Amino acid sequence: MNxxxxKAKLSSRKFWALVAxxxxxxxxxxxxSDDTAVKIxxxxxxxxxxAVYMLAEAIxxxxNSDKE
Structure with missing residues (x-):
């Protein structure tokens, strides 16, 4: 089993769209209520x-550190 x-899942916009x-x-x-659903x-x-931003910056x- 794989x-x-x-890391790849959390950086995926598709994953976050699915969660939402x-x-x-x-x-x-x-x-x-609709208001609650929109807020959440x-x-x-x-x-x-x-999450996507932080993972992209970390990568x-x-x-960049590998090049130095």
Whole structure:
């Protein structure tokens, strides 16, 4: 069985879109208000953007340190 490459998963915009869509669907199923769903989806999108940025910067820094 193959191991999951979490670094690649967390840096994927598709993954974060899936998480936001899943959260929105679950909130709709449990009867949360539209306002709550929008707020939670926004938080997920913000966390995803931060994760992608941090991983991209870490990869860039690692590549730059290899050249020195």
């Amino acid at each position: 191991k999951v490459d979490w 869509a899943l959260a929105t669907s679950i909130l709709g199923a449990v009867g949360a 989806t926004g938080i997920i999108a913000a966390v995803g953007a931060c 860039t820094d690692a590549n």
